[in-house]
Amino acid sequence: MMRKSQTSNNSIKCPVLIVGGGLVGMAQALALAALAETGAGNIVLVDKVVFTRNDAARDLRSFAITAASRRMLARLGVWDKVAPYAQPVSKMLISDGELDQMVRPPLLELPTEDSSEDGKEAAAIVESHYLLAVLKARVKQDKRISVIAPDRVTGVERNGGIVNVTLEKNGSLSTRLVVAADGAKSSIRRMAGIKTTDWDYGQTGIVATIALDRPHKGRAIQHFLPAGPFAMLPLVGNSEYAHRGSLVWSEERREARRLMDLDEAGFLEALQLRLGHQFGEARMISGPQAFPLGMTLARDFVAPGIVVIGDAAHRLHPLAGQGANLGFKDVAALGDTLIEAQRVGEDFASLTVLERYQTWRRFDVVSNAMAMDGINRIFSNRISGLKQLRDVGLGLVDRFLPLKNLLTREAAGETGRVPALMRVGDV
Numbered sequence: 001m002m003r004k005s006q007t008s009n010n011s012i013k014c015p016v017l018i019v020g021g022g023l024v025g026m027a028q029a030l031a032l033a034a035l036a037e038t039g040a041g042n043i044v045l046v047d048k049v050v051f052t053r054n055d056a057a058r059d060l061r062s063f064a065i066t067a068a069s070r071r072m073l074a075r076l077g078v079w080d081k082v083a084p085y086a087q088p089v090s091k092m093l094i095s096d097g098e099l100d101q102m103v104r105p106p107l108l109e110l111p112t113e114d115s116s117e118d119g120k121e122a123a124a125i126v127e128s129h130y131l132l133a134v135l136k137a138r139v140k141q142d143k144r145i146s147v148i149a150p151d152r153v154t155g156v157e158r159n160g161g162i163v164n165v166t167l168e169k170n171g172s173l174s175t176r177l178v179v180a181a182d183g184a185k186s187s188i189r190r191m192a193g194i195k196t197t198d199w200d201y202g203q204t205g206i207v208a209t210i211a212l213d214r215p216h217k218g219r220a221i222q223h224f225l226p227a228g229p230f231a232m233l234p235l236v237g238n239s240e241y242a243h244r245g246s247l248v249w250s251e252e253r254r255e256a257r258r259l260m261d262l263d264e265a266g267f268l269e270a271l272q273l274r275l276g277h278q279f280g281e282a283r284m285i286s287g288p289q290a291f292p293l294g295m296t297l298a299r300d301f302v303a304p305g306i307v308v309i310g311d312a313a314h315r316l317h318p319l320a321g322q323g324a325n326l327g328f329k330d331v332a333a334l335g336d337t338l339i340e341a342q343r344v345g346e347d348f349a350s351l352t353v354l355e356r357y358q359t360w361r362r363f364d365v366v367s368n369a370m371a372m373d374g375i376n377r378i379f380s381n382r383i384s385g386l387k388q389l390r391d392v393g394l395g396l397v398d399r400f401l402p403l404k405n406l407l408t409r410e411a412a413g414e415t416g417r418v419p420a421l422m423r424v425g426d427v
């Protein structure tokens, strides 16, 4: 589909071309739409998948959206439509133990960071397909954004300050800047010659949507089991199921394959063993789906005429639900950097400006990736000495308020330099 008066086989000119219309690419198009107001043409977004497609059956993931991401989505005109489908998190209960332990008392209770009376500042769980649908509707509405889909980029060539991009079906485009938001296997990153550091966790993330017998009261749970973390995130109820939850269940790959092959009764039995009985009996609503888990870190986030953001720059272990939130922080930081450069009369697409963005984001991304990796390694094993150490560690954190506050703010996306779109204030 091609929209907004663009015909095939002509060379379109645009200030910024965004490749990848996932959560991050769409948010970036909205955050940069102001650059289209300079008369240099629309922001163009290209995706290989049909843009009108409903993602409800395709992606069963749910995202823990931090207060900072939420503020950004509100400023982009997205959050008010997402809010009815967002379940605020009242508490995160973290425990570790063995699979056969009937009761796993929480080692650490993180209150969410909500300090407002109306719950506006709480982290919230949203199903991916709702967020994608609202973002798509908002992008389609914005006259400063043109969408080309389905199509893919087959070539990128830089010539002076211009990047010439060839599309498989719709001719060519010339732009000042290509933003790669095309996910962990980014072809733009590869075309730009940006190398990555990768490793495979040998784990699979199993996701599913379940119905619970008893109210979850907004509680999210994370059990660190020897094979990998098991999380149940609370979802808003609907007319069919009053109490719903979303699973993110990491398992060693072979065991995950066995679990995925079980019939529904067998799968639910294995699930109940991990979930425990605090929410009563669990029933299946949809899934399971499997995602291979690994880490991919781009060694550079920028190259002349190119920026990589979201999973194209960093794919993390999902144990702390930070992947999309880090991607949203990229969006807000790139928006701040480019729009400020344009405002003061700098060339927003110059390498000097892009490197400012890279310096801003690199430390945050690498430190988050290392923290997730370390936590996964420390918890996903059966070494008894380590278990005692981490139990003491988590117990101490629970009692030590300033550290707990720091951890909560880190989970809320409020540490480090905060971009304007994410700052606390009127939205």
Ligand SMILES: Cc1cc2nc3c(=O)[nH]c(=O)nc-3n(C[C@H](O)[C@H](O)[C@H](O)COP(=O)(O)OP(=O)(O)OC[C@H]3O[C@@H](n4cnc5c(N)ncnc54)[C@H](O)[C@@H]3O)c2cc1C
Pocket: 019, 020, 021, 022, 023, 024, 025, 046, 047, 048, 049, 061, 062, 063, 064, 065, 151, 152, 153, 181, 182, 183, 184, 186, 187, 205, 206, 207, 248, 291, 309, 310, 311, 312, 318, 320, 321, 322, 323, 324, 325, 326, 327
């Ligand atoms: C099991 C699991 C649970 C997770 N839970 C959380 C969570 O709770 N909270 C959180 O913050 N994060 C979570 N994450 C991480 C999160 O899913 C990702 O960080 C996020 O989806 C990345 O979004 P993205 O837009 O960068 O990439 P993607 O979602 O991968 O989107 C890439 C887009 O690019 C398009 N595309 C790809 N190649 C091309 C091409 N060549 N040309 C054109 N278009 C192309 C695709 O069609 C797609 O639309 C989880 C991840 C997993 C695996």
